[in-house]
Amino acid sequence: MVATDDLALIEQSLTRFGEHATDTLFGPGHDRGPDGDLDAVPSLLGELVSMDLVADPAPTGVGHDVGVWGRHVLDDGCRISFVALTSLAESCAGLASAVHAQGIGCLALDGWFGTVAGVSPGQRAVTAAVFVPRYGVAFDERTLRDGVRFVPESATSPPCVHGASPFVWALERPDWLVVVAPVDSAGVEGDAGARRAARSEWAIVTVPAESPGVHIADVGARVGIRALRQYEVTFDGVPAPDGAVVAIGERAARIATRVVACDWLGQSAMAVGSSHRAVSEARTYTEGRYQGGQTISGHAAVQLLLAEADHDVAVMNAVLATHADEPLGTIRDDALLRWAISCRLAIGEHAHRAVTNCVQALGGYGYMDDFGLSKRLRDVSALRSRHGSREQLLLLLDGLDESGAA
């Protein structure tokens, strides 16, 4: 549990940073497109590093413990990470996503103390978790052989990582990749093998990004959160020696559950931030513009839109708060996944509706890039598209209820 004073202090710092970031990205005098001045993103991320908000894979770094998705979540719960991501997303969901991606990469390491070739001691390494399958959601038995997998040592070959993930999020081009993958169970008979892999046979493996056999490509034009880097990563039988294996088996499955769940939770927190600011911006606009002889905010049609958006933000906040103060290490896997899926589904319904209602309240101006709400709509749409369709999430949720554990 985090002290209230600590949280207030963090919120104050983030509010100040948010104002500065908003001005830097979107203020006058900057070379801004619809996504703001993306050239300014690295310097803003540097400031967040100096504020210790960006997770650090090196145990010696302060961010290792207190950064977003740093080790503190195991004891303190997710509250601080939520506050940080929500606040950052109020300024720019892409910027928040970059910090989130680094945190998830570090979370996947689970305090691993190994070293990676090419990364100097004390150097902050950009760390990206690789866990999103080509299509579908992690833990769905059908996806286990479609994406990246860990191939154990056999009589003919050493252990290696094989396969591709088209959707790897990172702060910037990664220094190392933390592969969160099922163990290839090709040797185990059919469905039994798939089930075994889904439940327990996972591996967490670190791979230097410059390793032979690793191919990293930009995914191309996308709808939103463009301050974040997104890559397609392919592993072509990349060796995974013992020293690179963070965890395997049940412990790896536990880490994988945390990674997947916290990724969805982080997206939800960012969607809350983006929606909350959208409502605030729409209210300001509608209170200053006139239609039909009164301010726009005086019309029932607009009041309904904004009240619904307020309600949506409240629902998301409530869902997000469910286990926010419980140490992550104490939440059972099934409860964690159920919570995360509920939050992720809430993005689809509530964040998207909240922002689109705000766009509607501005009428034609809401559709124009100058007013910023069009970017927020693109951003929450991108967050909603992240890792799994609504149907896939619901099926996973249903599977949890049946099996009791992922």
Place this chain on the structure above:
Amino acid sequence: MDRLAPLGRKLYDTRVLDLWERDTATLPRALRRRRRAYREFSRQFLSPLALEVDADPESYDPWPLLTESAKRGFQSEQLPAPLGTMPVMSIPTGLMFHTALKAEEFSAGCAGLGLAVMAHDLGAAALMLSGDLTAIRRWLVPLCRANRSGNPRLAAFAITEPGAGSDVEDTEGAPTARFVTTARRCAGGYVLNGQKIFISGGRHAHLVAVFAALEPDDGRAAHVQDDWTCFVVERGAPGFRTGRSEHKLGQRASDATELFFDDVFVPEENRVGAERSGWALNRNVLNYSRVPVAAIALGIAQSALEAAIEFTRRVRLGGRAALSYQEVQLAVADMWLDVSAMRGMVWQAARHSPSSQGVSSAAKAFCGDRAFAVANRSMDLLADHGSLSANRAEKAMRDSRLNQIYEGTNQINRLAVIEAFDTTDLRSST
């Protein structure tokens, strides 16, 4: 089917036709031919350019496309042959159905490029629907003649102002609309001052149908409903200039441009219809145009549906096509149902000739909302792939969002439905 009696077999359509062809087969012959022509044009000229122009609309030169469209007779359908290119056989069904089919097919290829081509129809509609034969002869006939010959000459429709968007599209808001574009009489004509915004096709139009409040003779304050008058302002008129084209969320290949009028002299003969008849003409145009706007939404939804089907057929999940799974099929079927319902509503609305407020506004609001829902469902079904521009679902989401806003927000259109119902005795049909 073979086990049925011959008569039973006749009562079941066993032809191998896709659903698009089945729908097309229900249309009168002239419309069938036109629908196929619109689709061919869309697939050949709009769809291949869609992503490139969406990414960089500022660098796009629309004139080759506009010329091709004009050559095929798509820019001169406001008048029947020999003046225009509307098939004489289509006169009974009216222009509306043609325009709706064109909007649907063009938007299925690219809503932005489709709107870039079709913005002219809206400008021309103001001339045609005025019923002012002098204005039709003076403006619309030469436009059709030029377009028929493959020399595109374009019209635009200008009502929206910086402080008056929905107000000038709604009876309730009109009395208090904060407009800035005014006209005052002078020797031989009028002087226009003011500004219009978000004008589709405004950047390239040769003439604009501009609505301005004519200063009253009796010293009272001008009102939109009582004093609006429509004028044709030609490109190059002293004092008339275009401003910036907006950066929009979607339908980016079509410009939404500012127009400025600084002491623009408009000769008497450039007035469309009677003085102070502009509000009625505006309502007439909107009642007409909302059906094609509903059809634009339909076309976008169709493109989102196709993106989902194409993707889920192609992508593999557990060694099988994603579309082979029940949960994917259910999601695609939901989209299909929505698109089918939209098409039914648009085609039914297009049969109303002349157009009526309640029918047009209902189609516009329903299809705008459902198109956005279908596009979002498509994006969601594609999951991470849905956010990639190359898969087109996100473009459909961005494009469809405008259909809930322009041509009157969907809130305004719902109120227009109620306004229309107020004068209808709903019980009379029972």
